Amino acid sequence: MNTKAPLTVDVEFLRRFLEGERASVREKGREFAAHPALRLKPEWNLERKRQATLEGTVALANAGFTTLAMPEHMGGPEDYAGYVAGFEELVLAEPSIQIKAGVQYGLFSGAIHHLGNKNQHERWLKDALEGKLLGSFAMTEIGHGSDVANVDTTATYDPKQQEFVIHTPHRQAVKEYIGNAAAHAQAAVVFARLITCGIDYGVHAFFVPVRSEEGRPLPGVTIEDDGHKGGLLGVDNGRFGFDHVRIPLDHLLDRYGHVAEDGEYSSPIHSPGKRFFTMLGTLVMGRVSLDGASTVASKLALDIALRYAVERTQFEGGVPGQSVRLIDYGEHQRRLMPLVAKAWANSVAHESLLDTFDEVFRSENPPEATRQLLESQAAGFKAVSTWDALDTIQECREACGGAGFVWDNRLVGLRHDLDVYVTFEGDNTVLLQLVGKRLLQDYSRELKDIDFGGAARYLSHQAAEHSLYRTGLASVGRTIGDLFTPALASKRIRSGHLQEALLSSRVDSMLSDLAQKLRPATKMDRQAAADLFNTHQHQLIETAEAYIHLLKWQALTARLRDIDTSAHPDEAKLLRRIRDLYGLTIIHEHIGWHVMYGRLPMARARLVEPTIGRLCRKLALNAPDLAEMFGFTGEHRRTQISEGQEEARQNEARAYVRQARSRTDYPIDEKIIRAKRS
């Protein structure tokens, strides 16, 4: 059905080019993830799934993956970005293992690492990173999920015994959804309000043993099991309640808040708010890794769906007696190709996030602007990629028809497991508000004439974190005037300049419009300001999302610029198609805005849709390459529908028909007889 020829591309080159400097650590992660022992069987009960997940998590440490994260003073290379990258590929084996390992080596170990002192590292960190000391990260409470700055568990210092008393005052303060809690954790990093000398210093982290060596809850600790969930059945989530549980003074992870023996509190950060959010900031790795892992999951789903689409046929087409491959249907191309483009945009943007992450975590005192950018990007990228993953996996599942619903074809399980990625490590809706709030702060700083302190003050109550650092608003940068030169108005619809102009002018105008609308808040009382803000909450979130899309588009474009077009002309062309499809898809999702606000003349706007159609058709010509480019093997896909089974059966059917036709008793089609008669 396709008459145009596909591009001739070196898929290995492309993958490595797109994965960049962390390509080889990803390869190692994938190699590990290919191990068949890491698979959970759907018929196993919860207990067995949890046990197997634990074993996979420990195997990861045994294979040496976690030493990458060992601090320098303990002999580690402290290659966080490489560590995270390898880690993300674990989702290919089992999302449950990726998440349980994330809790153990990311959150639990990471909290000890970044919030604890060297002594505490020696005591707990090595064992934790080696999977010998199993632990939980206990922040969320029943009553406080998104709003963790206000958890209610208390840690009251008792100077007589030089101990903290960890206590759950009421049911809303029970720690909830805690990974590793229901079955395996021996200890937990518990977030609780530090109270000493009659003063509540806000939320700090404490190392709290929770189970005896025999695995029973320690005195005063109540553990409940969250039981069945919508996915991640290998992860043992549960609840912790504490009834006046005593821990020694030196179990306070005291990097940002120290208590002397006599109970005197000291901290390098004065502002209680800033202190807590600085602590949280050190734990950004979780979010970063979900951005990456969900993108890996999207690629896996696309790999399966593309391979199936190339084999599977349905309905006779232009050639009598010959069925059409799914990939040759215009609609099928429209369903899958934009998702391929999104997966690569998310992937390349993620690598840039890892660069920032590396920069911040490698330096003793990273520039505030970079830290700020990291937090904003981690929040926003994670929100967009995890939602994209759900859409992508679901579309792939549907694109495989009934076969997509069969467990062994992988897509449904992946969809179930990834579901909660949009909720944990910060609910997406809340994360985008955080991004939006920072855009507003920067905006008000850049345009000095606007002060919307009232709203901003209110906003800091509303967003999960706050910070005084600058976001990357500068990268939105140029004003509409700069961008919409007359020359641009005549550019081809696939022009990168035009795409950037549209994407960034949307962020610019939505943001300035929002700032104007929130301006009156400065002169309002708190309730009125809250109401005003609430009326524009949706716009704030939309603005944040537009900004994140722009950043992702820019990351993809920046990568594109690095390709040697004379050595790799077809590869460059393919990437250009992917980039353009990404840009135009995002623009098309908000085409109404671009037209309504006069950014795109109507006649030109009408070209976007058909251009997307053409790009999808062209990209579909390289569907097998696009699948191969993801870099997975049959061991990762573990499905039959993507490994030639369908084609083998079709050949068998064709052979049967050929043979049957030669028989004298082969029936004639009634239609032919009717046609002859008439």
Next chain:
Amino acid sequence: MNTKAPLTVDVEFLRRFLEGERASVREKGREFAAHPALRLKPEWNLERKRQATLEGTVALANAGFTTLAMPEHMGGPEDYAGYVAGFEELVLAEPSIQIKAGVQYGLFSGAIHHLGNKNQHERWLKDALEGKLLGSFAMTEIGHGSDVANVDTTATYDPKQQEFVIHTPHRQAVKEYIGNAAAHAQAAVVFARLITCGIDYGVHAFFVPVRSEEGRPLPGVTIEDDGHKGGLLGVDNGRFGFDHVRIPLDHLLDRYGHVAEDGEYSSPIHSPGKRFFTMLGTLVMGRVSLDGASTVASKLALDIALRYAVERTQFEGGVPGQSVRLIDYGEHQRRLMPLVAKAWANSVAHESLLDTFDEVFRSENPPEATRQLLESQAAGFKAVSTWDALDTIQECREACGGAGFVWDNRLVGLRHDLDVYVTFEGDNTVLLQLVGKRLLQDYSRELKDIDFGGAARYLSHQAAEHSLYRTGLASVGRTIGDLFTPALASKRIRSGHLQEALLSSRVDSMLSDLAQKLRPATKMDRQAAADLFNTHQHQLIETAEAYIHLLKWQALTARLRDIDTSAHPDEAKLLRRIRDLYGLTIIHEHIGWHVMYGRLPMARARLVEPTIGRLCRKLALNAPDLAEMFGFTGEHRRTQISEGQEEARQNEARAYVRQARSRTDYPIDEKIIRAKRS
């Protein structure tokens, strides 16, 4: 946070008004569905889930539900629409039971009923409807899912033995995904090519026993188990292979194709294509019931999420020390309210579909136009409602945060089970093409000057069904000229006339544009015509969807007109808000189109978004009523998060704080001390 007062509405009245004449049969269905014995536990293994599902399915017959579908000549009332309506509510108990019952009493029994003769009714139908003869509906094959007109299983007549030989010629012809196959079916209605006297008469239905009394596959029958799936774990899907299995002549369900003892074939319908699609047409009930059931599932999810949103609080708001209820967040309103409107639009439109269904199935010889409308509506409504259900359940799951991911809170299981509703009984993408194709046919008939026979011929290969009857294109009706009177241009954005004008002019112009584009196909060879069509496949599907949205909007509006506004002023207002939100939401989803094609001036288009925001805010004031209106009880929701648990814990926490504050050792917040100091 909301200062405006909610409307005072009688929710019972509203529900009954919207459910219309089938409100009481739905109540009965809900009563049955509330039974706790019908619940599947997540920890059960497949076998136990299947057994419990079977028991639930049989219990339904024992409770007398299925007698409604008994044919008149067997003493039944033949109230199909009532039957289907009651049935759909079963999804509240367990989607597995709804689907297994659908296979048993809908597909299997329905095929015997509508494709068999009276003798066959006496022999099998009563037992089938009483759940005593368990059966499968075996149409799909591995190689032919959407394209069922071309299945490869053969039924060759042997005049010597007066038997049919049912045979699976190759692996692609194995019956696949067949409900009831893996464990319970004693017989199956098998769709196979009828071959007699050396002629292949195309696909017909045969009654084929598959299991012995002891439950073992009969000789020549191979049964495989599809095993774990993404949901519906209580339904035992599997595969059937036939190796020259012999059945008596009178096992051919021969309403539309009869074979005499000597092998001579006769049929009331000459055209083989029309014959097969007429057979399929009699089985429309499955699609109709999925439209209804998925709407019930959407309502259930919304009921849970709304109740939780009214209780759950997160973050401090305008009043210090007081957390904000989720339902009071602008974004939360934006997430849930349009879905409430869609659920009601789908629900009311579904009742109108049931009316048409009733009309067609009650009459001996229904008007062709009505049959045609039924098929188009069933296909299109099913596609849109099942997709809406997935979006709705997922949004509700996310809106409940971590609690939404806990199995016992119901939403994830519902989402898993409903997933495949978009695929079976006709894949949605394929169904919308069927709708689109019929629109084109009608269009070419109405505007006599256009003949695009070439494309239409090609299209009939591509759509799952074809028919010569007229769709309800007339209801799109009025031309753009009629609609866009100058008076309309000044109408309020909430004006129903404006909404209808926009929705219908979109269908009109997309359709005529498409017809123009496909016109050259008449003069093309088959391959070129196929390519041309393929390039516009996406537009065809979009057009079909726009048409279905218009029909749903019209159904909702028609219902609205029936309310006695003086007796029920607030109820009428609420419905108006729902209708307007539905209309504007659909318009906003394609706002780019409306502006690009000059239907909405830019300045007016910019009003749509804020109007939606306002409608959401207003509707959210009645959130508890909107939940209650769905008519479910705690027995249907079966979650703790929707039954006051959260509020009880909040009260407990508040009581704790009140009491603790009165203690002398209650700690002072560091922030207060800092504030005092500075």
